[in-house]
Amino acid sequence: MAEPPERGEVTGDRRRGKNLGPDQVRAIAECIAAGERQAAVAERFGVTVQTIGSIKSGKRWAGAIDDALRERMKASSTAPVLNAASARGIMAALEGGRSGRSIAQEFGVSPSMVSAIKHGRAWSDLDPGLPARLGESPQRGKALSAEQVARIKGRLLEGKSSRKIATEFGVSASTVLAIARGDTWADVSPSS
Numbered sequence: 001m002a003e004p005p006e007r008g009e010v011t012g013d014r015r016r017g018k019n020l021g022p023d024q025v026r027a028i029a030e031c032i033a034a035g036e037r038q039a040a041v042a043e044r045f046g047v048t049v050q051t052i053g054s055i056k057s058g059k060r061w062a063g064a065i066d067d068a069l070r071e072r073m074k075a076s077s078t079a080p081v082l083n084a085a086s087a088r089g090i091m092a093a094l095e096g097g098r099s100g101r102s103i104a105q106e107f108g109v110s111p112s113m114v115s116a117i118k119h120g121r122a123w124s125d126l127d128p129g130l131p132a133r134l135g136e137s138p139q140r141g142k143a144l145s146a147e148q149v150a151r152i153k154g155r156l157l158e159g160k161s162s163r164k165i166a167t168e169f170g171v172s173a174s175t176v177l178a179i180a181r182g183d184t185w186a187d188v189s190p191s192s
Contacts, residue, residue: 020047025055025064032056033072082109087123091130094118120184128186144171146188149179153190156180 054060116122120131162176
């Protein structure tokens with residue numbers, strides 16, 4: 001696999017605006033096929049993540065990549081999605097005090113996925129109490145009390161619109177919808 005040139009010599013460098021050559025495109029494709037993260041490849045070659053995505057999707061520089069390499073790139077993007085066992089492992093690592101970045105690297109997910117699990121926005125059905133144990137608030141924006149959430153759930157059961165409820169409680173409609181879906185505050189029962 002071809003190594004990228006020195007930072008200042010990279011064609012396609014963001015600062016210079018030059019085009020990539022076929023050798024660099026093939027080297028980038030090899031990195032993608034090897035399963036490297038697009039952001040890391042972009043940094044190494046001095047191009048944008050969008051450029052890496054265009055190479056991977058075949059929107060640009062398709063002629064520089066042979067069919068075998070294209071198939072290897074496609075196969076690398078069928079990495080398994082996060083499953084319940086891995087989500088539980090991430091939760092255990094969070095409770096162990098590890099950093100989100102190191103957890104993301106270990107489990108092959110983005111730091112934002114680790115954050116979503118930490119704050120109860122993803123996989124909260126596995127452990128709804130995780131955010132509280134970590135000292136995190138499971139909702140974003142204006143902090144709601146459990147009593148307010150119970151009343152919001154009651155209004156939802158009455159058939160009130162999420163927008164009207166949001167206005168009444170001074171939160172966004174998406175906050176109300178997250179409560180309705182059980183993404184946040186799943187452990188609170190409705191009240192009247």
